[in-house]
Amino acid sequence: MELSNSSLVDKIVSLIFLVLLSLYFLTDIPQRLQFYRYSRAVAARLSVIESLVNEGMNKVRNYIVKLGVENPDNVLKNVVDNYFVINPVDIEPIDIIKRLGHLIESNEFKFKADLSRLLPKVTRDTLNNVAVSLSIVSALYIIYKVLKHYYLLGKKYENWILLMQLSVVLPQIVKQLTPYVKAIDDIIRGVPIGDSVGPLVAYKIIKLAPRMEIVEDTIVSRVEIEGRNVYVVKARGPGATVGKPGKAVAKLVEDLQCNVSRIITVDAALKLEGETTGEVTEGTGAAIGDPGPEKIEIERAAVKCNASLDAVIIKMSDEDAIRSMSTEIAEAAEKAYQKVLEIIRTKTRPGDNVIVVGVGNTVGVY
Amino acid sequence: MSSDYLTLLFIAIMIVLFIQLIVNYVSSRKQSVEVDVPRKIISKIRCVHGDYETEREYHEGDFVGKIEGACPKCGAELIIDTIYTKYFRQTTQSRK
Ligand SMILES: [Zn+2]
Numbered sequence: 001m002e003l004s005n006s007s008l009v010d011k012i013v014s015l016i017f018l019v020l021l022s023l024y025f026l027t028d029i030p031q032r033l034q035f036y037r038y039s040r041a042v043a044a045r046l047s048v049i050e051s052l053v054n055e056g057m058n059k060v061r062n063y064i065v066k067l068g069v070e071n072p073d074n075v076l077k078n079v080v081d082n083y084f085v086i087n088p089v090d091i092e093p094i095d096i097i098k099r100l101g102h103l104i105e106s107n108e109f110k111f112k113a114d115l116s117r118l119l120p121k122v123t124r125d126t127l128n129n130v131a132v133s134l135s136i137v138s139a140l141y142i143i144y145k146v147l148k149h150y151y152l153l154g155k156k157y158e159n160w161i162l163l164m165q166l167s168v169v170l171p172q173i174v175k176q177l178t179p180y181v182k183a184i185d186d187i188i189r190g191v192p193i194g195d196s197v198g199p200l201v202a203y204k205i206i207k208l209a210p211r212m213e214i215v216e217d218t219i220v221s222r223v224e225i226e227g228r229n230v231y232v233v234k235a236r237g238p239g240a241t242v243g244k245p246g247k248a249v250a251k252l253v254e255d256l257q258c259n260v261s262r263i264i265t266v267d268a269a270l271k272l273e274g275e276t277t278g279e280v281t282e283g284t285g286a287a288i289g290d291p292g293p294e295k296i297e298i299e300r301a302a303v304k305c306n307a308s309l310d311a312v313i314i315k316m317s318d319e320d321a322i323r324s325m326s327t328e329i330a331e332a333a334e335k336a337y338q339k340v341l342e343i344i345r346t347k348t349r350p351g352d353n354v355i356v357v358g359v360g361n362t363v364g365v366y
Numbered sequence: 367m368s369s370d371y372l373t374l375l376f377i378a379i380m381i382v383l384f385i386q387l388i389v390n391y392v393s394s395r396k397q398s399v400e401v402d403v404p405r406k407i408i409s410k411i412r413c414v415h416g417d418y419e420t421e422r423e424y425h426e427g428d429f430v431g432k433i434e435g436a437c438p439k440c441g442a443e444l445i446i447d448t449i450y451t452k453y454f455r456q457t458t459q460s461r462k
Contacts, residue, residue, distance in 0.1 A: 366431025
C-alpha cells in the first residue's frame with residue numbers, strides 16, 4: 001500500500017518534468033513568456049515616463065495661466081511638437097558650422113517671437129524662464145514619444161530582443177528624467193541651478209558693475225583686477241538663458257582689435273561616476289557644451305588673436321547640473337573664482353586684456 | 367528510499383521556484399515611488415564691504431546680485447551673494 005502510493009507520486013512527478021521539459025525545449029512558450037514579461041515591464045516604465053511628462057506639462061500650464069494666458073493648452077500643443085531643427089547636410093562639410101548655427105539661431109528666434117506674441121505682457125526674464133521650461137517639457141515629450149515608438153514596434157513585430165533592451169534601459173532613463181521635471185519648478189521660480197555655476201563665477205568677478213548687452217541675451221562687463229583689464233562675458237540674468245557666449249566673444253575680440261592675451265572659460269562639466277561633486281580643475285580649450293557654433297567662435301577668436309585659451313571646470317553629475325544649486329557646488333563656485341583670479345595674476349601681465357566667459361544657464365544670477 | 371528523498375527535493379525546488387515567481391510578480395507590480403529629497407533653499411546676503419553676512423530662507427523673487435537694503439554695521443548695500451540648496455539625504459533609501 002505504502003510502496004504503491006510512493007511510486008504513483010514518483011510517476012506523476014516524472015511525468016510533470018517530462019511535460020515541462022518538452023514544453024521548454026520543443027515549443028516557443030518560454031519565449032512567449034519572456035516576451036510577455038518584458039512588454040509588461042516596458043509598459044509600466046513607459047507609464048511612469050508619461051506621468052513625468054504630464055507633471056511637467058501641468059507645471060508649465062499652471063505657470064503660464066498665472067501669467068495671463070487664456071488657452072494654455074494651445075500654447076503647449078503648439079510648442080511641444082514644433083520647433084525641430086533638421087541637421088544640415090554633412091556630406092558637404094564646407095561652412096557646415098555656419099549653417100548649423102544659422103538654423104539653431106533662426107529656430108530660437110522664431111520660438112521666442114512666437115512666445116512673446118502669446119505672452120505680450122511679461123518681462124524678458126520671465127519670458128526666458130517660460131522658454132526654458134517649455135523646452136524642457138518638449139524634450140521630455142520627444143524622449144517619451146521615441147521610447148513609445150520602439151515599444152510599439154517591438155510589440156508589432158514580436159521582437160522580444162527589442163523589448164528586452166528597452167526593459168533593461170528604461171529604469172535608468174526614468175531615473176535620469178526625474179530631475180528634469182523637478183528642475184521646471186526651480187527655473188520657473190528663478191532659483192539658480194547647478195549649471196548656473198559658470199555665470200555665478202562671472203558674477204563674483206564683476207559684482208554689480210555696469211553691464212553692456214553685446215549680443216542678444218549676453219552681456220559684457222569690464223573690471224580691473226591688479227592692473228589687468230578683465231572683460232567678463234555672461235548670459236543676461238536673472239532670467240533663464242544661456243545667451244550666446246561664442247558670438248559675444250567674437251564681437252568683443254573684434255572691438256578690442258584682437259588685443260587679447262588670454263581667454264578663460266568657466267563651465268560646469270559632467271563628472272565621472274566616482275569623482276567628487278564640486279571638484280574644480282583647470283585645462284586648456286573652450287569649456288562650453290553647445291552643439292558647436294558657439295564653441296567654435298571662442299576657439300577661432302583665440303586662434304585669431306593668438307590668445308591662450310583656458311578652461312576652468314566645476315564637476316557635477318547631470319542631476320546636480322539641472323537641480324537647484326547644492327551647497328558643494330556653491331562652495332566650488334568660490335574655488336573656481338579664486339582659480340580664475342590666480343590665472344589672471346600669474347599668467348597675465350598688468351595692462352593685458354583678459355576675457356573671462358561664464359558659460360551656463362544664468363537663471364537666478366544677475 | 368533514496369528515490370523518495372529525490373522526489374521530495376524536486377517538489378521542494380518546484381515550490382520554491384513557484385513562490386519566487388509570485389514574489390517577483392507582486393514586487394514588479396508596485397512601482398518604486400520616487401521620494402522627494404527634503405531640501406531648503408538659502409539666500410546668503412553679504413555687505414559689499416564684507417563686514418556683515420547673514421543667511422535666510424529663499425524668498426520668491428530673490429536672485430544673486432539683488433540689493434537687499436543697507437548693512438546694519440556700515441550702512442553700505444547688502445547684496446544676495448549666493449543662493450544654494452541644502453539637501454537632506456535620507457539614511458534608508460529602498461532601492462530594488
Ligand atoms: Zn557693512
